[in-house]
Amino acid sequence: MTEKLNVKKGIPYAVLLLIFLVLPIFLHTSYWIGVLIMVLYKVVGSVSLRTISLSGTLTFAHGTFIALGAYCAGILARNLGLPPVVTIIAGGLFAALVSVITGFPFVRLKGMYYSMASMFLGVTLVYVIKAMKITGGYHGLTRIPKLLQNDIACYYVFLAIAVVLILILFRFEFSRIGTTLRALAQSQDVASSIGVNARFYRLLAVGMGSFCAGVAGAAYGLYSTVLSPTNYDMTFSLWLLMYMLIGGEDYFIGPIIGAIIFVLIPELGRGLSAYAPFLTGACTLIVAYLLPGGLAGIPDLIRKKKEQKAIEASEGRDDRASA
Amino acid sequence: MGVIPNIMVNALVLASMYILASLGFAFIFNMLGSVNLAHGAFYMLAAYITYYLCAKAGLNNWVAMLLAAIVLAAIGIVMERFVFRPFQTEFDRVVMVSVALMTMLQQLAVQVSGSQTISIPAYGNGVLDLGFMTLTNEKLITFLVGLILLIITLYIVYRTKLGMQMEAISQDRLGAALQGIQVNKVAMLVCGMGFALAAVAGAMMGAYQQVSSNMGDNINVRILMLVMLAGAGSMNGILITGFLMALLDSVCPIIWDSYTASAIACSAVVVLLLIRPKGFFGHEM
Amino acid sequence: MHLLETSGLTKRFGGLTVMNDLDFSMEEGEIKGFLGPNGAGKSTFFNLITGVLTPSSGHIFYAGKEITKSKPHQVAKMGIGRTFQLNPLFGEFTVFENVTAAYHLRPHSTVPQVFFNTKTYRQNEEYIAKSADEVLEFLGLQHVRNELAKNLPHGYQKILGVARALATKPKLLLLDEPLGGMNPEEIAFSIDAISKMRDKGISILVVEHNMQILDILDSVTVISFGQKIFEGTPEGMRQDQTVIDTYFGGAV
Numbered sequence: 001m002t003e004k005l006n007v008k009k010g011i012p013y014a015v016l017l018l019i020f021l022v023l024p025i026f027l028h029t030s031y032w033i034g035v036l037i038m039v040l041y042k043v044v045g046s047v048s049l050r051t052i053s054l055s056g057t058l059t060f061a062h063g064t065f066i067a068l069g070a071y072c073a074g075i076l077a078r079n080l081g082l083p084p085v086v087t088i089i090a091g092g093l094f095a096a097l098v099s100v101i102t103g104f105p106f107v108r109l110k111g112m113y114y115s116m117a118s119m120f121l122g123v124t125l126v127y128v129i130k131a132m133k134i135t136g137g138y139h140g141l142t143r144i145p146k147l148l149q150n151d152i153a154c155y156y157v158f159l160a161i162a163v164v165l166i167l168i169l170f171r172f173e174f175s176r177i178g179t180t181l182r183a184l185a186q187s188q189d190v191a192s193s194i195g196v197n198a199r200f201y202r203l204l205a206v207g208m209g210s211f212c213a214g215v216a217g218a219a220y221g222l223y224s225t226v227l228s229p230t231n232y233d234m235t236f237s238l239w240l241l242m243y244m245l246i247g248g249e250d251y252f253i254g255p256i257i258g259a260i261i262f263v264l265i266p267e268l269g270r271g272l273s274a275y276a277p278f279l280t281g282a283c284t285l286i287v288a289y290l291l292p293g294g295l296a297g298i299p300d301l302i303r304k305k306k307e308q309k310a311i312e313a314s315e316g317r318d319d320r321a322s323a
Numbered sequence: 324m325g326v327i328p329n330i331m332v333n334a335l336v337l338a339s340m341y342i343l344a345s346l347g348f349a350f351i352f353n354m355l356g357s358v359n360l361a362h363g364a365f366y367m368l369a370a371y372i373t374y375y376l377c378a379k380a381g382l383n384n385w386v387a388m389l390l391a392a393i394v395l396a397a398i399g400i401v402m403e404r405f406v407f408r409p410f411q412t413e414f415d416r417v418v419m420v421s422v423a424l425m426t427m428l429q430q431l432a433v434q435v436s437g438s439q440t441i442s443i444p445a446y447g448n449g450v451l452d453l454g455f456m457t458l459t460n461e462k463l464i465t466f467l468v469g470l471i472l473l474i475i476t477l478y479i480v481y482r483t484k485l486g487m488q489m490e491a492i493s494q495d496r497l498g499a500a501l502q503g504i505q506v507n508k509v510a511m512l513v514c515g516m517g518f519a520l521a522a523v524a525g526a527m528m529g530a531y532q533q534v535s536s537n538m539g540d541n542i543n544v545r546i547l548m549l550v551m552l553a554g555a556g557s558m559n560g561i562l563i564t565g566f567l568m569a570l571l572d573s574v575c576p577i578i579w580d581s582y583t584a585s586a587i588a589c590s591a592v593v594v595l596l597l598i599r600p601k602g603f604f605g606h607e608m
Numbered sequence: 609m610h611l612l613e614t615s616g617l618t619k620r621f622g623g624l625t626v627m628n629d630l631d632f633s634m635e636e637g638e639i640k641g642f643l644g645p646n647g648a649g650k651s652t653f654f655n656l657i658t659g660v661l662t663p664s665s666g667h668i669f670y671a672g673k674e675i676t677k678s679k680p681h682q683v684a685k686m687g688i689g690r691t692f693q694l695n696p697l698f699g700e701f702t703v704f705e706n707v708t709a710a711y712h713l714r715p716h717s718t719v720p721q722v723f724f725n726t727k728t729y730r731q732n733e734e735y736i737a738k739s740a741d742e743v744l745e746f747l748g749l750q751h752v753r754n755e756l757a758k759n760l761p762h763g764y765q766k767i768l769g770v771a772r773a774l775a776t777k778p779k780l781l782l783l784d785e786p787l788g789g790m791n792p793e794e795i796a797f798s799i800d801a802i803s804k805m806r807d808k809g810i811s812i813l814v815v816e817h818n819m820q821i822l823d824i825l826d827s828v829t830v831i832s833f834g835q836k837i838f839e840g841t842p843e844g845m846r847q848d849q850t851v852i853d854t855y856f857g858g859a860v
Contacts, residue, residue, distance in 0.1 A: 058415065105597045112358050112414050113555075116547050117596060123544050124589035131579075131586035138582055176722045176733070183709045187696040192680035193658065193689070194776050195713040204719065234540060238360070238422050245419050277430035284423035288416050 012253055016260075020159055024152050033151045039263045040162040041220045046243040046255035048212035051169050053249060054178060055202050056185025057114040061122025062213055063237030067229070068125070069095040069214025070221030071135050074144045077222060084147055088161070088218040095214025096207045098125075107202040110188075122237055130229045140228035147222040154223050161219050165212045166256075172208055173252060181205055246287045248294025257295050328456045330573050336462050336531070338569035339469025344524035345546040345561060346476055347399070347517020353556045354493045355510055357407045358414065361421035362521060363543030364428040369395050369522035370529030370538060371432055374443050384444050388526040392519040399518025403511045425539070432536035443530035465527050472520060473562075479516075480558055489513060493556060545572075548592045554605020563604065568592070609672050611636040611780060611811055612657070617666035619652055619834075626652050628834040629666070636779075638826040639802065639812045641842070645854060649834040650815040651693055654782050658690055659683045670780070685713055689778030691769040693785045693815075699758030703749055703768055706757050707740040710775035740775060747771045747801055763794035767801070774805065781805065783814040787821060799824055822846075830854070 023036060049062040073091035076082045082090075102125075106117045129135045136142065148154045172178060180201055184191045188198050221227050239262070247258025265283070266276035293300055348362045369391040376387035410416040446468075447460035480486040488509045491499040500506045528538070549568045553560030571591060575584035595603075610633040619627040626649045634640040644650050655661040657668055659680045668676045675683055698706050715732040722729050744750045747767050752760060757768060766786060773781055786802065787795050795818065803824045806812055814821060822828070822842040830838035830845060832854045838845055845851055 058418065105600055109600055112356075113551075113601070115414075115418075116358065116551055117600065120544055120548050120551070120589060121593060124586065124593050127582065127586035127589050131583040171723060171725075175725070176717060176729075177719060179705070179709050180712065183698050183701070186698045186700055189660070189680075189692065190696050190698065190772070192660075193684055193692070194710040194772065195681050195684035197679075197681045234544075235426070239426075242419065242422055245415050249415065274430075274434065277426045281423040281427035281430075284419055284426075288419040288423070 016256065017163065024155055028152060030151045033155050035264075035267055037155055037158050037220070037223055039260055040158050041216055042240065042243065042263050043256050043259040044162050044165050044216035045213055045240045046247070046259045047166055047169055047252075048209040048216070049240050050209075050244050050249060050252075050255050051172060051212070052205050052209035053244070054173060054181040054185065055205050057109075057111060057202075058241060059206075059209075060115050060119035060234070060237055060241065061125075062209070062240050063232050063234075064122035064125045065095040065099050065210040066213045066217035066220075066236075066240075067129060067227075067232035068098055069217035070227055070232075071129060071141065072214070073218030074141045074221045074227050075134060078141065078144050081145070084219075084222055087222065088215055091218025091221075092211045092213075092215035095217065096211035099210035100203050100207045103203055103206045104199075107199055107206065119234065119237075123234055126229055126232055126234075129232075135229070136227070138229065140226060140230075142226050144222060144225045144227070146225050147219065158219055158223065161215065165215060169208070169212055170252060177201075177204070242284060246284055246294055248291075248296030250293060251296035254294050254296040261295070330570075330577070332456075332458060332462060332466075333573040334566065334570040336466045336469075336569075337572055338566040339466050339473065340524045340528050340531070341542075341545050341549060341569055342561060342565035343469050343472060344521050344528075344542050345549055345565065346473075347514070347519075347521045348546045349550050349553075349558070349561055350489070350513050350517045351407060352550060354489055354513060355403075355407045356411065357417045359402070359407075359421050360418060360543065361424040361428070362546060363539035363541070364425040365395060365398060365518060365539075366521045366525035366528075366542050367432060367534075367536070367539035368398075368428055369525035370443065370534045371435070372522075373526040373529055374441055374534050377444055378441070384446060384526075384530070387443075388523060391526050392522040395522035396515040396519040399514040399516075400511050402518070403507075403514035407514065408507065408510065429536055429539065436534070436536065440533055440535070442533040443526065445530050446527070461531065465531050468523065468527060472523060476516075476520065477558070485509065485512065544589070548589070552592060552595060552602055554599075554602020557602065557604040560602065560604025610634065610669070611671060612813070613669040614657075615667050615669075617653075617656060617668065618664045619649075619656060619661060620664045626834050627656065627663075630831070630834070630836055632829055632836070634811065634813060634827075636811050637806070637809065639806050639814065639824055641821060641825040641828040642813055642815045642831070643817075643828060643845075644831040646817075647833075648831045650831070651784060652834075653831075654690060654784055654815065657683070657782065658688060684776060687777075687779035688782065689773035689776045689780070690782040691766075691773050691784050691786060693788065695765055695769050697757040697765060697768060697772075699756065701757055702754050703744065703757055703760070703771075704740060704753045706768055707743055707771050707775050708736050710772040711736040711740065712776070714777045743771050743774055746804075747774070748797065763790045766790060767794075767798065770798075770801070774810075778810060780811045780813065783812060783816075785816055786814060787816055787818040795820060 020036070020040070024033060027033070027036065045062060045066055049059060052059050052062070069091035072094035073087035076087045076090055077084070102121055106114060106121065109117055130138045148157060180191070180196055184196060184198055184201055192198055243258035243262055244255040245258070246262065247256065248254030262280055262283075265280055266273045272279075287294060291297060291301065344362075344366050348359060351357050351359050372391040372394060373384065373387045376382045376390060377384045380387075382390070406417060406420050410420070445461050447464040449460045451458045451460060451463060480489065488499065488504045491502065491504060492506055492509060496506060524542075525538075528542075532538070545568055549561060549564040552564040552567070568588075571588040575588045578584070579587060613633040615631050617627055617630040617632070618625065630653070642650055642653060652661065656663050657675075659675070659678045659682065663676060666676070667674060670683075670686060670688065673686070675686065678686070698709060701709060715735060717729040717732050741750070741753075744753055747770060749764065749767060749771060752764060757765065760768065766788070770783065770786060773783075783802070786798055790798065799820060802812060802814070806824075814825075822845075825842050828838070828840060828842050828845045829836060830851050837850045837854060838848050840848075
């Protein structure tokens with residue numbers, strides 16, 4: 001059943017937004033502002049990846065489209081001196097354009113074939129970035145004009161962008177478009193028989209997700225002022241996917257929870273960062289084996305367990321009564 | 324003189340290793356329908372095990388390689404039992420587990436070896452003069468090991484009962500089970516075999532090139548590309564695409580710098596895939 | 609002009625010819641049966657018409673337009689709805705959602721209209737919700753409206769397949785074994801529903817094994833191994849020697 005919307009469902013989002021609004025009051029060092037922006041950046045990356053996966057295929061190349069947005073915006077800002085508003089939107093559009101053109105032959109593939117094709121499409125594009133001159137090659141792009149000089153102002157701009165992007169993706173999913181994409185995921189044959197152009201809708205999802213990813217990438221690039229291609233390798237793409245899977249792919253809030261928790265794990269304590277991969281790996285394994293719906297699925301899991309217990313209990317009574 | 328023979332030799336050596344490394348991935352992909360993204364990481368693990376057994380424990384490198392293969396075979400069996408079997412139809416769970424393992428193994432590699440360049444002692448020294456060109460014994464040995472293991476594997480796949488059972492399982496798992504094939508046993512055996520082959524490839528490449536924490540990522544991309552290019556269920560296709568991939572990897576670095584070379588080699592494969600997204604030698608999906 | 613017409617329709621899979629030079633036509637407003645023993649090529653015929661498969665040679669015309677090379681979604685857009693023999697569903701959707709999702713073409717909201725929640729979109733959605741309930745009412749699915757489709761009993765799932773096809777507002781409806789695996793009550797109900805759909809002005813082409821369907825058919829085409837062996841009325845078919853031989857083995 002499609003996730004139902006009601007006021008109660010909105011509470012976690014409101015709480016999260018409130019937390020993100022007030023956090024800079026307590027964590028105002030530029031280090032912590034950087035961490036918080038990183039959290040928002042990966043939240044948007046992961047939520048937009050989920051939009052693509054609505055049609056039933058996981059993409060392994062999402063980080064690459066974030067990179068394309070970042071590089072497009074970075075080059076425009078650095079070489080042409082365009083204002084952030086223009087470069088950020090251009091970054092998003094560029095990422096969407098490339099994703100749709102390169103996705104066109106591949107969206108016909110199903111399931112893991114699509115995932116694998118997307119993976120080396122992503123890897124190849126990153127190699128191309130490393131080989132090109134205009135992108136600064138392997139050493140990366142430096143001296144990008146900063147979004148805003150004040151870090152806290154940067155943070156609030158980033159928060160605003162993240163909220164707008166998430167609202168866009170929310171609207172996208174909880175409309176007829178989202179329903180059509182879910183229908184495609186369940187049976188492409190049936191969807192075609194009711195007149196759904198599978199390729200168009202898959203590409204629409206890919207384009208939409210990549211646009212938001214590109215915007216987030218562009219904004220983050222303008223904040224960090226340096227782009228290094230090694231930041232966008234396969235591991236980055238895979239972990240954006242992991243945030244979604246760990247958080248719960250069936251829930252809109254899933255990738256948000258997943259990204260927040262897993263980006264913050266290395267920040268838990270000083271000296272922990274070297275061991276963070278083991279911690280995140282172990283947490284992932286626990287979720288993979290114990291939580292079929294991911295972290296966001298825990299309430300549903302508990303409810304189901306309770307219902308089952310209630311049914312068992314009533315059956316037990318019946319048995320006794322009949323005996 | 325001798326540029327072209329040299330390129331061919333390098334391509335053959337690389338191809339034998341690429342193919343060896345991908346066989347395990349291809350078995351699991353074709354037969355069990357699982358994508359083991361950690362395959363490259365296990366290949367790296369084997370290289371590290373071999374290196375430590377040689378450099379720190381002072382073992383002969385052939386013995387070290389054998390031990391690494393045995394350890395990896397055991398890991399393969401465990402993976403089948405606890406990952407590929409319970410998550411047969413759940414692609415996303417297999418991705419989660421394999422990425423988690425990959426992340427942990429990579430971090431482990433970074434921590435134990437740091438940033439220093441390490442390499443397994445060579446399996447052979449000296450050169451062989453063929454008249455028109457010279458050939459290092461190391462290349463020859465690497466290629467021969469790859470070739471022999473490949474022939475054994477192909478023999479198992481095409482000429483033995485186990486191979487027929489594997490083919491039956493890839494076509495119809497339930498049907499195979501109903502015919503009395505012990506699907507789980509075959510799957511375990513094949514996973515063990517596939518991981519051991521990857522281990523040998525890792526141990527050989529760790530000497531031929533070097534041991535590093537990102538060698539797994541590099542081979543992963545190669546494996547995925549040649550399996551996809553070959554197409555689902557194709558064994559012969561892997562031999563051809565493996566050589567093609569190796570040829571690209573041998574030729575491009577001569578003409579361009581390493582990043583451009585990678586970009587062009589990978590782009591060539593992507594263009595091929597754009598022509599035939601389902602691969603060139605596989606059956607229809 | 610025929611509503612649906614094929615000429616010289618041939619489909620080969622490798623060396624195997626499953627449909628050989630088939631000339632077929634049906635008229636607007638009729639219920640036509642497409643019968644034949646197992647493996648005769650009936651489902652292949654549906655898949656060829658709806659563009660799931662492309663013919664090896666021959667042509668398909670719908671309402672005078674050639675649709676030989678059209679894709680499934682284009683065929684649906686032209687007004688051909690269908691059900692499937694193995695009856696795949698949107699299993700994770702409720703019955704109601706299955707039907708509302710099927711209103712993809714008529715009324716159609718463009719992507720920007722949907723995204724910006726325009727008045728047209730909202731009106732369309734209101735209409736769809738109302739209309740979907742009417743379809744469910746018509747096919748007696750109203751009491752399972754909020755069940756997940758995958759949890760329904762088999763007979764209901766088959767009827768849901770019809771409801772979904774009906775929601776696309778087809779001019780021509782292709783039913784692939786609509787009575788398959790149903791109990792006698794469900795069969796009686798479905799036969800009644802099919803004839804009521806015809807009364808609504810929908811032309812119906814039905815593939816079926818169950819001979820109870822003959823009572824409501826206007827005409828019949830019988831095929832065997834991809835070749836037409838009979839064309840005519842249901843009464844004529846019952847007496848035709850070739851058909852009897854094919855079904856019951858002529859040597860008896």
